[in-house]
Amino acid sequence: MQFSEQLIQYLLSGLSTGAIYALIGFGFAIIYNTTSIINFAQGEFVMLGGMLSVYFLSKLNFPLPLAILAAIPLATAGGAIFERLAIRPLKRATHLNLVIITIGGSILIRGLAMLIWGKDTHAMPTFSGDEPLNLAGATILPQHLWIFGITLLLIIGNKLFFNYSIAGKAMRACACNRKAASLVGIDVRRMVLYSFIISSAMGSMAGIIIAPLTMTSYDVGIMLGLKGFCAAIIGGMSSGFGTVIGGLLLGVLESLGAGLISSGYKDAIAFIILLLILFIRPQGLFKKVETERV
Amino acid sequence: MNARFSRIIFIILSIVLSTVSAMAASPIKIGALFSITGPPSFLGEPERNTAQMVVAEINKAGGIKGRMLELVVYDSQGDATKAVQAATRLIKEDKVVAIIGPSTTGDTMAVIPIVEKAQIPMISCAAGIKITEPVKKWVFKTAQNDSLAVARIYEHLKKNKIGKVAILTVSDSFGSSGREQLKNQAANFGIQIVSDDTYGPKDTDMTSQLTKIRGSQAQVVICWGTNPGPAVIARNAKQLGLKLPLFMSHGVSSKKFIDLAGEAAEGIILPSGKVLVADLLPKTEKQKKSLLSFVKDYQNHFKAEGDHFGGHAWDAVMLLKGALEKGADTPAIIRDQLEKTHHFAGIGGIFSYSPEDHSGLTRDAFVLVEIKNKDWVLVK
Numbered sequence: 001m002q003f004s005e006q007l008i009q010y011l012l013s014g015l016s017t018g019a020i021y022a023l024i025g026f027g028f029a030i031i032y033n034t035t036s037i038i039n040f041a042q043g044e045f046v047m048l049g050g051m052l053s054v055y056f057l058s059k060l061n062f063p064l065p066l067a068i069l070a071a072i073p074l075a076t077a078g079g080a081i082f083e084r085l086a087i088r089p090l091k092r093a094t095h096l097n098l099v100i101i102t103i104g105g106s107i108l109i110r111g112l113a114m115l116i117w118g119k120d121t122h123a124m125p126t127f128s129g130d131e132p133l134n135l136a137g138a139t140i141l142p143q144h145l146w147i148f149g150i151t152l153l154l155i156i157g158n159k160l161f162f163n164y165s166i167a168g169k170a171m172r173a174c175a176c177n178r179k180a181a182s183l184v185g186i187d188v189r190r191m192v193l194y195s196f197i198i199s200s201a202m203g204s205m206a207g208i209i210i211a212p213l214t215m216t217s218y219d220v221g222i223m224l225g226l227k228g229f230c231a232a233i234i235g236g237m238s239s240g241f242g243t244v245i246g247g248l249l250l251g252v253l254e255s256l257g258a259g260l261i262s263s264g265y266k267d268a269i270a271f272i273i274l275l276l277i278l279f280i281r282p283q284g285l286f287k288k289v290e291t292e293r294v
Numbered sequence: 295m296n297a298r299f300s301r302i303i304f305i306i307l308s309i310v311l312s313t314v315s316a317m318a319a320s321p322i323k324i325g326a327l328f329s330i331t332g333p334p335s336f337l338g339e340p341e342r343n344t345a346q347m348v349v350a351e352i353n354k355a356g357g358i359k360g361r362m363l364e365l366v367v368y369d370s371q372g373d374a375t376k377a378v379q380a381a382t383r384l385i386k387e388d389k390v391v392a393i394i395g396p397s398t399t400g401d402t403m404a405v406i407p408i409v410e411k412a413q414i415p416m417i418s419c420a421a422g423i424k425i426t427e428p429v430k431k432w433v434f435k436t437a438q439n440d441s442l443a444v445a446r447i448y449e450h451l452k453k454n455k456i457g458k459v460a461i462l463t464v465s466d467s468f469g470s471s472g473r474e475q476l477k478n479q480a481a482n483f484g485i486q487i488v489s490d491d492t493y494g495p496k497d498t499d500m501t502s503q504l505t506k507i508r509g510s511q512a513q514v515v516i517c518w519g520t521n522p523g524p525a526v527i528a529r530n531a532k533q534l535g536l537k538l539p540l541f542m543s544h545g546v547s548s549k550k551f552i553d554l555a556g557e558a559a560e561g562i563i564l565p566s567g568k569v570l571v572a573d574l575l576p577k578t579e580k581q582k583k584s585l586l587s588f589v590k591d592y593q594n595h596f597k598a599e600g601d602h603f604g605g606h607a608w609d610a611v612m613l614l615k616g617a618l619e620k621g622a623d624t625p626a627i628i629r630d631q632l633e634k635t636h637h638f639a640g641i642g643g644i645f646s647y648s649p650e651d652h653s654g655l656t657r658d659a660f661v662l663v664e665i666k667n668k669d670w671v672l673v674k
Contacts (some may be wrong), residue, residue, distance in 0.1 A: 121550070263503045263506075264492045
């Protein structure tokens, strides 16, 4: 096999994993930008999306599209309830408190999922077949196209929402300055709730579109959440272009690292990048691209 | 009305009788230490279920020499510190005569100094070769050594004149122990490892590693891991159109793997304990009776398929039962009797312990199976 073909395969594999990281990273960024807390429970919504679809699909025998349509609102409701019960009641909590609460929340959600669905890994059928597609000597699955497509749509949708809708603009105002936003009549707490709803919906969608490839279990959220977090950090926690590039970059570097250097260092690569960025450019790689965030 | 009355009488009688028989002889206390929760719960849960099931069956049949067995189970959560605490408690407070478990090699290694000091026999359900090599006086084990599974695969490759393999192992204790064995034994079978890769236990995409393997000269791929990693690898291999035959470890020898890998599981060959293929085994097979009774009991009790992890606990309890039946009642005599176990046909294999060998199994403990039409077929 030609080296160039191998390289294309590494790139394609990396981009498809990277798209997932980007999608999860997006959830981190949205919540960070409206509340300036980092929601470490983000990975759990990814898990919820996948597990709920599997549950509807195999236990209640829903057809696939219906199972997905049922899973997303339920996981999203989970996000809203989490905000209501764990984040909102806290008066004058410091950011550190809130971050720790999200970690506690993630452990709780994971524990509940384990009790309800057990510890097994579950498989989910692909959306449109298992026949690999050939692309310049490399192969991808139709599911990868779904991943690219849905990620792209969600990112465009977000861009439109944050730039052109009143709620989106209000959420950005909260990110700039909470106090000023509330002075001009924006209900900051409602915006925080919105941000949780949007990010848990996105997380659950990410969980659903990758479940056919990676399978799902109660504890998939931990690693995916961390990788998404890396992506968001590389992108400087911007809810835009930066996180997407961050995710793709992370996926490609991991894949190239595993293929060309050693697969043993795959996760190390992600976390070394995370540390380097935090040390050298804590504002993210693409600060100039996104200057609205303060 | 009459039927109901007689049922009540029956219940009262049975309660009275059971207390009488319990008073007649104090129960024999056995400790059990499994990782029922935590990451290795896929081992500990079936082991606990099985141990409780076997003990219940033994008691139903009248116990051992008129004495009931009492099983005290603690959860180590796959955490060596908790395992040590629980073992100490079993010995000091519950005053058990023997311990079954722990489920993992890590937990077992941590507990060994305690049982050695307290002089309590322990039958571990973990696979690590370190547990019984070198031999520890009070420690036995039932799970097959990884080295036997590796030998079984290599033997098959040698027979088919395949010399170049790629290995892809998971970066946890199971995978690294397998990797070590794969590397150590390769030369004995004239096999050359041309590509040596690993993946993380939670990794979701292994196409990079497989692409690298495709570029190497390997004739087969041997993957060593537990679910879900190997299922992802099988699917990735299919996606890449990888033509190389795929071998897996006994870590995925359960129906679950076939469920997860789906179509991609077809044609994969792996070494497995005999429990999976119990009904396919020839009648001459010595273990067949034990295997079928284990499978049937497990099905009755838990409405689930008994796997070979549960089998490790079955073997441990039955080995202990064998020792107790020979009249052993103190820890020291139980140990001596265990060591004399000869040709006991259990689930994991045919056990023969000796002062030099506390793992007791040979290569025949494994059979090679191939996945065909979503089921197992014996590889001749």
